[in-house]
Amino acid sequence: MKSNKPKYKQIIDAAVIVIAENGYHQAQVSKIAKQAGVADGTIYLYFKNKEDILISLFQEKMGSFIEKIRKGITGKETAAEKLLVMVESHFNILSEDHNMAVVTQLELRQSNKELRLKINDVLKGYFQLVDEILHFGMETGEFDPNLDIRVSRQMIFGTVDEIVTTWIMNEEKFDLVALAPSVHQLLIKAVSI
Template sequence: MAKRTGEKYDAIIDAAVRVIAEYGYHNAQVSRIAREARVADGTIYLYFKNKDDVLISLFSEKMGSFITEMEEKLREIESPADQLYTLIRLHFEKLEEDRQLATVTQIELRQSNPEVRRGIGEILKRYLDIIDRIIESGMEKGLFRPNLDIRVCRKMIFGSLDEMVTSWIMNDYKYSLLDQVEEIHRLFISGMGK
């Protein structure tokens, strides 16, 4: 298998986002992804085992780089409340600026098989760990209640953001996700605060 870097690899990942967003995962043929990437069908198999591997890699690449960027930005912020605000804003900003990626991550990944879900779990865990660290830090600094169940809070935060984006997609992007940041942040802080 070829090394997963370079122009062709990036072109295939980007093409997969566009094709899966337009046709759905089950109707996104490898040949269509290859055409969109302007590579031969066989080139895809130099980088990926199968279509499931393309989807897992797409999520790992796109969300992995987003999570790394988020981690860097959050390191510059001391207040857990401000970190949470930034996490919400970056989450919405990333998906609002790339509607095709939003469609793939919110709709198509959920219809995939268990192997794909396992494959994306590692990247998703990195994201959930960021949320855990914000909650733990807020508890340590006395901003959040000391008896919070971190697991429940994490699910509340991630689930709320996830549902907001899914609802936005299902409503044909009729409003701005970024316009929701203040209210969602206020609800989280008031729910977890002392």
């Protein structure tokens, strides 16, 4: 029985599983290869080196993560609704993919500075999304026109990120998605007039 998934995706998915199960520093290339069902050398036909797997992983996953959120907020009419959908989606997506949550929130942050800088580049897409919502809210008059966009964005991302991290560190013992409304309420109050 052959897998029809192209090997590139196959390897990235394997990496997520292996990192989630073994931790960043115990995610050897050979383990990833075995999980992907390919030979060690095959990895290097699709990725320049181990770091390249991790960056690609983050890009792929975060790319579709952002895309999903963006789709969700597109139809919404008010900035408040958009923000709510963003928080809800963020929590939802990570709730539904335990491995991804562990990998992006905990494991990949153990990487070295160079890799983290590249990861930060990817995160810029998320920051941009937040900025768009903020600008929109300021235009519609929902948000304080004198907001410091940068600080507001850092508050929003910092809050959501901290909550998710805590949730994972607590072994996902509470219902993350259920927190969305109260998180949203706090954030809305902060940026409103």
